[in-house]
Amino acid sequence: MTRVVLVPGVLALLPEYAGLVDPVADLRAACLSAVAWLGTGPVTVIADPQGARVARALLEACGGIETGLRPSSTTATASYLVVGNGSACRSEKAPGHLDERAAAYDDGLRAGLASSDVKGLDLGLGKSLLASLDAIARLPEVLPVGTPAQVDYDDDPFGVQYWVMRWQA
Amino acid sequence: MTLQLGRHTFDDQATLMMAIVNRTPDSFYDQGATWAEDRALERVALVVSQGAEIVDIGGIKAAPGVEISAAEEMSRVVDFVARVRAAYPSLVISVDTWRASVAAAVCAVGADVINDAWGGADPELVDAAAEGGAAVICTHTGGVTPRTRPYRIEYDDVVAAAIADTVAYAERAVAAGVPRESVVIDPAHDFGKNTFHSLEVTRRLGEMVDTGYPVLVSLSNKDFVGETLDLPVGERLVGTLAATAVCALAGARIYRVHEVVETRQVVDMVSSIAGRRPPRRAIRGLQ
Numbered sequence: 229m230t231r232v233v234l235v236p237g238v239l240a241l242l243p244e245y246a247g248l249v250d251p252v253a254d255l256r257a258a259c260l261s262a263v264a265w266l267g268t269g270p271v272t273v274i275a276d277p278q279g280a281r282v283a284r285a286l287l288e289a290c291g292g293i294e295t296g297l298r299p300s301s302t303t304a305t306a307s308y309l310v311v312g313n314g315s316a317c318r319s320e321k322a323p324g325h326l327d328e329r330a331a332a333y334d335d336g337l338r339a340g341l342a343s344s345d346v347k348g349l350d351l352g353l354g355k356s357l358l359a360s361l362d363a364i365a366r367l368p369e370v371l372p373v374g375t376p377a378q379v380d381y382d383d384d385p386f387g388v389q390y391w392v393m394r395w396q397a
Numbered sequence: 398m399t400l401q402l403g404r405h406t407f408d409d410q411a412t413l414m415m416a417i418v419n420r421t422p423d424s425f426y427d428q429g430a431t432w433a434e435d436r437a438l439e440r441v442a443l444v445v446s447q448g449a450e451i452v453d454i455g456g457i458k459a460a461p462g463v464e465i466s467a468a469e470e471m472s473r474v475v476d477f478v479a480r481v482r483a484a485y486p487s488l489v490i491s492v493d494t495w496r497a498s499v500a501a502a503v504c505a506v507g508a509d510v511i512n513d514a515w516g517g518a519d520p521e522l523v524d525a526a527a528e529g530g531a532a533v534i535c536t537h538t539g540g541v542t543p544r545t546r547p548y549r550i551e552y553d554d555v556v557a558a559a560i561a562d563t564v565a566y567a568e569r570a571v572a573a574g575v576p577r578e579s580v581v582i583d584p585a586h587d588f589g590k591n592t593f594h595s596l597e598v599t600r601r602l603g604e605m606v607d608t609g610y611p612v613l614v615s616l617s618n619k620d621f622v623g624e625t626l627d628l629p630v631g632e633r634l635v636g637t638l639a640a641t642a643v644c645a646l647a648g649a650r651i652y653r654v655h656e657v658v659e660t661r662q663v664v665d666m667v668s669s670i671a672g673r674r675p676p677r678r679a680i681r682g683l684q
Contacts, residue, residue: 238684239683247677248678386684
């Protein structure tokens with residue numbers, strides 16, 4: 229059995245950037261719930277270096293174990309934590325300012341993720357919209373195309389599109 | 398270190414706003430604005446709503462003037478302390494007095510702190526605080542008589558003198574039975590000091606912090622600010638806040654103030670710059 233969770237690489241999730249008030253409390257709760265669902269066995273992180281820090285922080289908060297890229301063949305469940313998110317250009321206040329193409333791009337990405345079919349992604353446009361796609365583009369390596377997603381979080385509180393999703397195959 | 402102010406406990410990094418509440422007809426800043434008891438209670442309500450953790454209730458202005466007997470001082474503060482205690486159970490109540498008899502009377506009706514702005518002029522004050530379960534603010538005045546202005550006072554080293562006197566006073570309080578965590582020291586800007594002295598004490602406040610005793614600063618709208626900027630009472634807030642920032646960076650813990658909101662913002666901002674307090678809510682660049 230394979231379990232895969234997607235979380236966004238939000239640096240505000242890191243303990244070193246904690247304020248007195250959590251600006252991403254709902255997102256954090258959704259992330260922790262999904263990561264906990266991966267179980268207490270080894271979890272393979274698929275992320276760029278910055279995203280990997282977020283993944284480690286979430287795993288540590290859940291008491292989980294991070295492994296290298298190869299899942300252990302001795303465990304019955306292969307668990308993956310994928311770090312990525314949609315565009316960062318969805319509003320005037322967004323990190324990349326408003327880009328009229330962002331909403332449609334994220335709609336397409338959302339639809340692809342919902343059925344774990346991301347092979348047709350326009351990575352070039354995604355890059356210009358500041359989407360974090362490196363890890364998302366590798367979903368087909370660990371998940372059969374067509375696996376339906378459970379969507380735990382879908383919002384853009386700072387003009388950045390975040391999803392927390394989980395797949396089981 | 399942990400602060401125990403009467404019935405209230407605060408952790409190691411906590412900074413506290415002590416709002417001045419005058420039960421006097423003639424204090425320099427408010428000129429009797431809260432002389433009427435109901436006006437003083439309104440002032441308490443206001444500063445509590447602004448987030449002050451402590452009120453410092455005083456019945457005698459610091460400057461020279463008509464002599465106020467202990468009986469008169471008690472009539473101004475004791476019943477008032479009792480009313481504030483009843484209305485605000487979680488508020489720290491400090492009383493600004495140098496008299497042991499007044500200290501005993503206010504402790505009996507719920508005062509948490511005795512703010513001895515005159516540096517131990519009444520030797521029995523620490524006993525009254527110890528018996529009353531109150532914390533003590535130990536100030537440095539250079540040995541002057543209460544309600545006198547400094548006149549040609551000089552020090553070899555004003556900071557060394559402030560440390561020696563306040564620590565000696567603090568040790569006297571501990572010996573009298575006041576818990577170590579309930580003893581606070583205060584260099585007492587303007588008290589027994591000219592403006593140069595108060596500026597030096599501000600500049601070197603870290604040396605007082607290094608004693609290990611929590612440090613209180615009382616800077617609000619004082620003459621050393623006014624003389625430094627050549628500004629009258631009423632135009633000293635910015636200068637007060639600049640001095641506040643310097644003291645906050647050095648690690649002062651309690652700020653005796655007229656303006657709670659402005660001082661709290663300065664102290665929080667500086668505490669965060671110093672790495673002692675996280676930002677309230679940080680998301681910029683971290684989305």
